[in-house]
Amino acid sequence: MTGKKTLPREGRHAHTQDLRVFKGVEAWVFDLDNTLYPAETDLFKQINNQIADYVAKLLDLEREEAMARQKAYYHQYGTTLRGLMMEHDIDPDDFLRHAHDIDYSNITPNPDLGEAIAGLPGRKFIFTNGDRPHAERTAAALGITDHFEDIFDIVAADLMPKPNRETYEMFLKRTGVSPVRAAMFEDLQKNLAVPHRLGMRTILIVPKGTRDVFQESWDLEREDESPVDFVTDDLAGFLKAVNGTL
The missing domain is CATH 3.40.50.1000 (HAD superfamily/HAD-like)
Structure with missing residues (x-):
């Protein structure tokens, strides 16, 4: 330019x-x-917390370990969702509903x-x-x-x-x-x-x-x-x- x-x-x-x-x-x-x-x-912080919660329940992990796994999937696959789909064959609709079940009142x-x-x-x-x-x-x-x-x-x-x-x-x-x-x-x-x-x-x-x-x-x-x-x-x-x- x-x-x-x-x-x-x-x-x-x-x-x-x-x-x-x-x-x-x-x-x-x-x-x-x-x-x-x-x-x-901080809306995205809520989403990250929801995703960590989903990973913890799905893989039976403590929260700290779940957050580490979440970050690893994000860096390897581009999103945690894609990592979970590739490695655990999850239902993407269920994941997306949970990830975005957040409070929008801060906006x-x-x-x-x-x-x-x-x-x-x-x-x-x-x-x-x-x-x-x-x-x-x-x-x-x-x-x-x-x-x-x-x-x-x-x-x-x-x-x-x-x-x-x-x-x-x-x-x-x-x-x-x-x-x-x-x-x-x-x-x-x-x-x-x-x-x-x-x-x-x-x-x-x-x-x-x-x-x-x-x-x-x-x-x-x-x-x-x-x-x-x-x-x-x-x-x-x-x-x-x-x-x-x-």
Whole structure:
């Protein structure tokens, strides 16, 4: 990407790349957990606890051992669900119901985010390794449901999680999105590698107040090695800055 400029006030949390690279984007693709809502909401912590509980009961393990097994499956297979399916042939529907049986009261409506998403031209999608009911409940709590055309969840992906390339290809085939005219927002850098290679603009969402830390490590990478085009700790503010350039 070429060209640099000073970002508008509300975009100072963003990298100093030229936001005009978003001109021509026709599809805006958002991860769900720790992306559309802030990490400090601790919703994902509840999900992790539910998964640990499921693993402990299924494998008759003490909680500490269950959490270690959960982490091992996540790193080896991409999700704990896929690890349990591969090694223990579990019912994925039962797992997903248990994992997302959580309290959503920590999420409050975010009208600023809704307004910023509504201002983006083109189509908008949620693309999550969670399931559709969880995404629907989360979006409803945020007050942003009506801004999205569809939700592409782990079930639609045939239970194959990001960052597997096949998962992105299934998303593109189902939606008809052209990757070179799309932008993807994620809280996990590894999940941006494939979208970046496909030609999407890629935006890493980091916890509030940590952008400078992430920015420093990211800037140490050569541009052609990093799957991240932009880093922000304020999604609504970043989208408003983008809208100002479109």
